Amino acid sequence: MSAEFDSFFRENYHLVVASAEYRLSSLEDAEEIAAATFRIAWQHHATGGELSVPWLYGVTRNLIGNEYRARKRRAALVERAAEQVSVVDEAAEDRAEELRSAVAKLPQHHQDVLRMAYWDDLTATEIGAVLGLTVPTVHVRLFRARRALRKALVSEMQEVGADGR
């Protein structure tokens, strides 16, 4: 194994696990996604492919997508996933739930950049490479997504206020 792959693995193993864990609500499944992702990464590297974070992130997202589809085919796993989601949500603080709920109501493109920036800890350059955007465009999208989140939070508070009256 090359030193380049070894270093790439060590630097990015937790990027894959963290990204998969919150999407699948399971650390165990996330580690399985990481194992599959890095085996593909090794095969890619061994046949001359360039290793990069955007490439790795894309493979991870696609494997997660495969897992979603597999779960849909396996009703038992869907139930299990739902139970795990509810466990995570019940354990979370109210504010975190409020934020997650507000983000989930935003348009998909706002959700994407917010999660990439703050949950996956990708840099603007990496987000740009994943989405095919320039760095200034990523910054603009982040500004707009943050603004949309602020508005959604204000709106949610007003709804709560109205319900309480």
Add this chain to the structure above:
Amino acid sequence: MDDDLENEFRAAKPGTVRRHDPIGERGLVLLEEINREARTHTIPPRRLHSPWHAAASRRSRQGSTRARRTVFPLLGGGFVVVMVAITIIAMNVMNPGAAVALTPPLLETTPVAGEPSDVMRELGQADGNNGGTAVDGNKIRFTSWALNTTIGEDGTITSSAVEPQWREVTFAADGTTRMVITAGTPFDGQPTGDLPKPGTLLEDTTYDPGSEEFGFAFREEPPTDPATVGEYLQRAIGLENPSLGDYFLAVGGLLSTRILTGEQESALVVFLSEQNGLRIAGSTTDRLGREGIVFQASGRLTGYQDYLVISRSGQILASETIYTGDERDDIPSPSVVEYTAWER
């Protein structure tokens, strides 16, 4: 997002692991497993010589296919099955099905003689560039377009062409900045069914003086000395060793957020002319019908090329980014993925 909300949102991430956590036992075990598999089934790693150039990339891949054909018969059948299975999985994962989005036509160019650096320097020093970038005294106006790409939670990549947008930025005497965005005219051949009519107001925002949400990266006054332009742009974009493509993009960002004097614009062009890797794509008529010379840069993103169109009088007219890679299947290669044309 203010710092508190930003921190709260980071903390609201479900799960227990973060990207920069130190690697643990499970990760090290997996690394050792892959290491063991690699030792058992040795395929020598090779690097692509030119990740920026699609043709070089394709040539290298053809070479790697030939290499695999000679390697496979030398290995055990079981390994062949494993490798083929992994390859099929990898190809499926790396190339999810996606609809091909329509993108604007490429600019047509005709060859231009001369060394790129000499040609660009002459444009930067042209006498005609003394008017600055403002229109109507205190405004900048430009048309921009960017491919809208989304990666869904199920991993599906979707890209859709959106309408070009016309923007007017007004710098008022009280320090506020007003940005008005309206729908522009769709490019030739673009389906217009779901697009707003040209001229439809999309956004009208006024930013307070010094607002971080508009032009914050370029808050310092741009230099008039080419020797200090590099440092200025590096501070603005926060990269220690920008590529020429990064500089092209930074210049575009600057033109979209500040009014420049002719002297400042000249310094930018002369600075760019002194950078390694500059190429000329040819002369062209840009998307607003103006004559200019197209300069090309790479190095910002693998598989993408950045361009600036500069007039004979040294005015930066337009920027373009073109995808030239071979890993996306949501758009053809080459495809325009972003452009901006400033009114001058």
